[in-house]
Amino acid sequence: MPEEFSIIGKRLPRKDGLEKVKGEARYTSDIQLPRMLHTRFLRSPHAHARIVRIDASQAEKLPGVMAVLTYKNTPKVHPRGYGKTEKFEYLLDETVHFAGEEVAAVAALSKEIAEEALKLIDVEYKVLPAVFDKEEAMKPDAPLVHPELGSNLYECPRCENGMLPVEHGDVEKGFAEADHIIEGTYESPWQHPVSPEPRAVVCQWTGDRLTCWASTQVPQRVGENLAYCLGITLSNIRVISTYSVGCYGAKRPGKTVVLAALLAKRTGRPVRAVFTRAEDFIATHIRNDAKVYARVGVKRDGSITALYSRMISNYGRDSYTGYLGPAYGAIDTCSALYRCPNTRYEGYFVITNTEDHGAMNGFGDPQAGFCIERLMDEAAETLGMDPVEFRLKNCARYGDKGMSLYPAVYGPVEWGVMGPDIDGFQECIRKVAEQARWKEKWQGWKTPLEVKGAKRRGIGAAIGMHTCMAQPLDSATVKMNQDGTADVFSSDPEIGQGLITAMAQVVAEALGIGYEDINVILADTRVTPYGAGVFGSRGTLAGIGAAYRAAQDARKKLCDIAAGMLGVGPEALEVKERRIYIRGNPEHGITVAEACLAGYQVVGNAVLPYPWIDEPTGKKIVPVSVAATIAEVEVDTETGEMNVLKMTSAHDCGRAINPQIVENQIDMSLTMANGWVRAESFIIDKHTGVVLNPNLLDYKVMTFLDMPKMADMQEIFVEYPNPWGPFGAKGMSETAMTSPAPALANAVYNAIGVRIRGDHLTPEGILEALGKLTRR
């Protein structure tokens, strides 16, 4: 029976909408403070070099230059990345490990003066051998990126000789039981987040206390990193997350924020550091590329007996996300996307002299999914099975094994189970097939939808999965105002995903007051309670989940107050439309404002309970969300050009708190996934390691004209309530990134009859597959 909601599920205008349409929303790069200085960074032209000599004295003498930092006058500490993991990098190092790494930082009266000063810093480098390609770097004689590690393979706590194994069942037995074994090597490309606001921080000291405005998705982590690097306590640090712009995983300003704080300390003035677009391209972090060798065993009835995958990921110089980074998500897709008793994943995380690897929208699952979902299409073809039917039969279901990611890396491996809400998976697949008119269109294997001269049309399907609860803990506070309105405090920032809007809707619904009565305080570590930030699609279950429970706590307190005033027990009360009244007797009650006034200060608090245990099995639930996409394309076999005709995508978000926002999040990933495999090519010079296209002309993201028209972008919701989610809702945003790219690849195959196992569906990639182009 559908529940009656007054605020949940409505297409309400965003809380940040008015500010954003008026140009009033404040971002970090908009902040100006009196006496503020500007920062520029000197960057290494070499991918691997030791600084033999560095002399900044001429730069320091330039009028207007207030401070210059080099490795010589900067504390030798490793900034912290994910959680409390230290990175390999120092704030500024005597050795540089990729082209673009910071060598010096200048604070000056203007950015032009700071830029001028960079030219006056005299640096002599001893160039060291470097390696950029992941497989080159694995060779025994490869130059070592970090010689102190003795290898270019990252050794996480559970790694065995640089390889992370995650095994369930017995793959050898599984392959022995198979009727067919299908295998292949697939690649997925690098992708830069291209956050619309390049990395930006502002630091200001007042006495011993530091205030830092940061464009970040993890303000508490930024504070912890500052405390660690500067040797001061969290009580002396305030990190304010302004509206943080389209983070997509990229907004973790590791050492930049520490360098800005040091410059501000040294000069006694506020310091702003904003990267240029080119700097953001070359010196933040990127989605790692990956090569996956995978083998699947299937029985004639279409069931899967074994899945083996070996994934090699280019890790870059270092990772913000530590051990978890490359493994995260990819293990899910390789082990648990399909129901299969015997799986083995082997992960290699290769360190190279390239930009750092880090989280980016999907974090491992899209890379693995782009590979595994092409393999599964081949498996369905081998069986002569409809690829949609194959996925319907084999997609994960309630009670199937789920990967608990932390133990996978830190050990021992602990298998949890998929929760009951994953049963929305089959509905996603059915609904997307229905909406895309799959049954009508699909003519069988090796039959394109249409052939007109050189132009061929094809259709393809894929499914995907991603965690919706990275880092389970979170907390929130709901503070009632005396007029019956409420302020919500959460450390999870608004990064464009719509978190504060959805949070306000949930809190208003839970408190029985109006949407317009809610104000969400943007994350500010001095005032908002602890929370890890927004990544791994955790905002809904963790951030909004905590706010929901804090609202319930406030509601309970309000009811206790009202119960005393009305002379009944609190359980007899109903709260609705800003009134607390005796259930069934709406006239007999008080307003929420009256209860607030009587309570003087009513505050609700919550720390999210975790873990969630599946009662029938006693195992931990692994929270995931799922999706399915069908793409239709037209390929010109003469030019290799691909036109995407239609994208239809179904997503289980548990419950759509605000449908407009969910649609926007789906469209974001459809667009970003199209860019990833169709156009965005992060080009690194094979000899120097220098990024050759750090700008939006040469690094091509999707534009209006690259994406299908309105009627041909279809978003479908499936709502299988998550038992722990606020009103059943769960995060879906990164899951949306997993299925579109392989759906495109499978559609291209249907069109041209040749499988592309490489990393791009660009015209070059397509012509190469057709044997019409040979790449050097």
Add this chain to the structure above:
Amino acid sequence: MAGHTPTKLTVNGEEYEVRIGLRDTLADTLREKLGLTGTKTICNEGECGSCTVLIDGKPVLSCLTLAIECEGKDILTIEGLAEPVTGELHPIQKAFLERSGMQCGMCTPGMILTAKALLDDNPSPNEDEVREALAGNICRCGNYKRITECVLAAASMIQGGA
């Protein structure tokens, strides 16, 4: 500062007297000197459209425009789009607000102003014309469908006299 020329700029109907360096871009001048930070600079090199302002009614990339060249011209930024006396939003702003035509919001001012130039010129565009007109504005949050919907809705609103 030396080498800076006192210049009169008319922005959103208000006259500002500001000292401008010969190489100062209009985007930087608006943002840093006039505090009009609604104009965004996603790329700051003419590739993304986010810094679009209207100069004498025409959309211009303010990051590629020298401020000194703008003397005597009528500059409209996002801050000047709402009705100046009542504060009522422009129909394009209303449509973006009602339909969630933004996510991170960084491209929004440039999108709205580019759309205004389109609708001033062509009050009832079709979908293709909207896509074509906005093709130079990049939205990394990928909301091209929604933004198109908003601009078409704004056109109807204007046509309907709302």
